[in-house]
Amino acid sequence: MSSIISISQVSLLIRNKVILKDINVDFENGKIHGLIGRNGSGKTMLMKCICGFVRPTEGTVTVDGKNIGRDCDFPESVGIIIETPGFIPYYSGYKNLKLLADLTKKIGKDQVKEAMKKVGLDPELRLHVRKYSLGMRQRLGLAQAIMEDPELLILDEPMNGLDKDGVSDMRKYLLDLKDKGKTILIASHSAEDIELLCDTVHEMDKGVLTPVR
Amino acid sequence: MLHKIRAIIRNEFVALFHKPKIFLIAVSIAFMIDSVAEPMKKLSSELGYKLNVIEPFLFITSKGLNIVIIPLVFVAVLSDFPSSVNTGYFTMIRNGRLSWYIGEVLFSLIISAAYILLLFCSIAVYCSGNGYIDNYWSDYTLKTYKEYPDVFKFGTMFLDTSVYTQGTPVYILIQTLILLILYLFILIQIMLMFRLIGKRSFGIMLTAGITFVGLPSYATTSKVRWIFPVTHIAYNWHFNEFFRKPYCTIRTSYIYLLALATIFVIINLILVKSAKIGANYE
Numbered sequence: 001m002s003s004i005i006s007i008s009q010v011s012l013l014i015r016n017k018v019i020l021k022d023i024n025v026d027f028e029n030g031k032i033h034g035l036i037g038r039n040g041s042g043k044t045m046l047m048k049c050i051c052g053f054v055r056p057t058e059g060t061v062t063v064d065g066k067n068i069g070r071d072c073d074f075p076e077s078v079g080i081i082i083e084t085p086g087f088i089p090y091y092s093g094y095k096n097l098k099l100l101a102d103l104t105k106k107i108g109k110d111q112v113k114e115a116m117k118k119v120g121l122d123p124e125l126r127l128h129v130r131k132y133s134l135g136m137r138q139r140l141g142l143a144q145a146i147m148e149d150p151e152l153l154i155l156d157e158p159m160n161g162l163d164k165d166g167v168s169d170m171r172k173y174l175l176d177l178k179d180k181g182k183t184i185l186i187a188s189h190s191a192e193d194i195e196l197l198c199d200t201v202h203e204m205d206k207g208v209l210t211p212v213r
Numbered sequence: 214m215l216h217k218i219r220a221i222i223r224n225e226f227v228a229l230f231h232k233p234k235i236f237l238i239a240v241s242i243a244f245m246i247d248s249v250a251e252p253m254k255k256l257s258s259e260l261g262y263k264l265n266v267i268e269p270f271l272f273i274t275s276k277g278l279n280i281v282i283i284p285l286v287f288v289a290v291l292s293d294f295p296s297s298v299n300t301g302y303f304t305m306i307r308n309g310r311l312s313w314y315i316g317e318v319l320f321s322l323i324i325s326a327a328y329i330l331l332l333f334c335s336i337a338v339y340c341s342g343n344g345y346i347d348n349y350w351s352d353y354t355l356k357t358y359k360e361y362p363d364v365f366k367f368g369t370m371f372l373d374t375s376v377y378t379q380g381t382p383v384y385i386l387i388q389t390l391i392l393l394i395l396y397l398f399i400l401i402q403i404m405l406m407f408r409l410i411g412k413r414s415f416g417i418m419l420t421a422g423i424t425f426v427g428l429p430s431y432a433t434t435s436k437v438r439w440i441f442p443v444t445h446i447a448y449n450w451h452f453n454e455f456f457r458k459p460y461c462t463i464r465t466s467y468i469y470l471l472a473l474a475t476i477f478v479i480i481n482l483i484l485v486k487s488a489k490i491g492a493n494y495e
Contacts, residue, residue: 014489051306053490069487073310082302088224090231099224103217103307144303 004029004152004183005050010059012045012207019045020056021207027185027200032178034198035187036212041204043187044083047154050185051080063152078152079145081138089130093140094123097147106148115147116140120169134161142170146177153177153184159193171196217308221316222323224304228296229324234289238328241286242335249273250336252370253353258343260361262353266337266344267382268372273336274389275376275449277428284424284443287328287397292417294404295320305490314485317405318478325397329390348383375449385448388463392446395470399442400424402477409484434460445470 003026012020020042027033035043048054049061052074061068063075087096097112113123119139129137138161145153153174159167174184174197188194194201201213229235250269257264273279295317305313337346344351354372376385400420407416427441438444445451445466451459 048490051302053302053305055487055489074306078306080302080306086301086303088227090227099220100303100307103220103304105216 002029003027004064005185006060006062007046007050008060008062010046010049010056010061012042012049012054013057018207020049020209023059023207023209025202025209025211027183029183030178030181031199032174032184032186032197034194034201035185035204036189036191036194036201037187037204042207042209043204044156046204046209047080047082047156047185047187051075051078051082051154053082075152077148077150078154079148079150080154080156081141081145081158082154082156087129087137087140087144090128092126093121093129093132093136093143094125096129096140097144100144101147104148112143112147115143118146118173119143120166135163135166138162139166142173151182153182153186155184155186157187157189159188159190167193214312217312218316218319220304221308221313222320224301225294225296225317225320225324229290232290232293234292237286237290238331241282242332244282245273245279245332245336246339249279249370250339254340254343256370257351257353260353260357262357263351264340264344264353265349265351265382266340266346267386268351268354269340270333270336271376271382271385271389271448272370272372274393275373275447277447280447281424281428281443283329283332283393284397284400285421287325288400288404288417288420288424291324291401291404293413294401295408302490310485310488314482318402318481321398321401321405322394325394325401328397329393333386333390348381350377350382373449375452379449379452389446389448392448392463392466392470395467395474396442396446399470399473399477402474402481406477406481406484409481409488411489436460439465439469442470442473 005027007023007025010020010023011018023046035046037043045054049056050063050068052068052072055069064077066072066075068075087093088099091099094112094116097116098109101107101109101112116123119142121136121139121143129140132140138158142155142158145155159170162170171193174186178184186193186197198213200211202209203212249272253264253269253272274283308316354377357371379385380388403420404413404416407413407419423441424443427438427443439461445461448463451461451463451466453460
């Protein structure tokens with residue numbers, strides 16, 4: 001099976017501090033890949049490198065055959081949740097997603113509403129995002145990530161703030177996406193999530209990535 | 214691409230209008246009205262003159278301590294510019310770095326112009342009760358001293374001769390507005406530059422610093438003062454008190470400020486290509 005993400009000799013230094021150290025890894029298409037590691041170990045920074053938000057000091061990141069930073073700024077067909085989902089707090093969830101959808105013009109309002117329903121949010125809810133609970137924001141983040149039906153999902157702690165039912169729904173949904181051939185890279189602190197969801201697991205420790213499974 | 218740029222500008226405005234700091238602008242307008250516009254309006258009314266509503270704004274922008282408030286409030290209100298750099302992953306990944314940057318530069322220009330025009334309009338509207346707008350100086354400015362030689366004992370709310378001897382009100386107003394807008398645009402580009410290299414606080418301190426440090430230089434006659442961008446923003450500082458012979462031509466100021474603005478836009482364009490988005494390593 002071909003690799004959708006290929007990371008070659010990636011190192012990242014910020015203010016002379018080693019954040020990522022000589023990372024070489026390929027993530028295959030159509031699987032769920034798990035990243036585990038302590039806080040500050042470099043998981044999020046690796047995800048940011050894959051997304052193009054941070055350029056590695058050395059090495060290359062290739063997503064779907066395109067070198068990030070050379071061929072394109074950001075991967076083309078990717079949905080992301082990185083750190084706390086950032087939305088405009090003074091707009092409703094639907095309006096936030098519609099504004100984002102209007103940037104790419106790949107989907108219309110029906111698909112936006114459908115994505116919200118899939119993650120258990122009511123698109124008609126007029127509540128401003130600033131009044132959302134952490135779990136609702138996380139669900140909105142996931143709706144944002146999936147609404148344009150991307151081939152690759154990069155999810156940093158997607159279960160944060162979700163209640164038991166929410167976690168269960170999210171797991172089912174991610175497995176459904178995998179069955180549809182999507183690739184998912186997920187960072188999580190939960191051993192259960194990793195065990196139940198992931199086909200491959202890598203552990204990050206002080207910027208060094210090692211395969212676990 | 215245009216709709217992406219428009220979205221960046223709109224998001225910046227939405228973020229700006231929801232910040233409590235926006236009230237600093239209202240406070241600064243109230244301060245300028247209270248300390249300049251109201252006394253000028255009151256005095257002109259008591260003397261039986263109509264005020265050209267352009268004059269209070271030109272009074273503010275011709276005095277060092279008054280004019281410095283304008284950029285300092287601007288820097289304070291926009292201290293977390295660009296608002297999307299740390300929270301806008303979703304916007305950024307859909308826009309691309311170039312569209313994002315163009316949007317931020319255009320926002321810088323629009324907000325600089327909007328802020329200056331808002332200040333001018335607020336002061337002009339406030340004074341309109343005892344004023345007019347036209348392209349000639351008011352009797353209040355030109356005749357008071359002649360007719361009431363003792364009036365200066367009661368205050369100094371009169372334009373310097375270095376202002377009204379150098380051109381018509383509208384001409385000087387337009388020059389002042391453009392110079393101020395250019396200066397604010399440079400400040401915001403400096404803030405953006407330091408934000409892109411992850412040193413936001415330093416950028417804020419530097420922009421406030423170059424305004425403060427440059428300010429006292431206007432009172433000197435040394436040519437060194439023209440190194441500081443802030444010296445270029447007041448129209449009357451370019452001229453000798455009475456004679457029209459300039460210390461520094463307005464054209465030189467335009468070239469200097471435009472060159473600085475262009476340099477920062479280019480530097481930021483280079484920086485934005487490799488900037489670490491959302492890397493909070495300050």
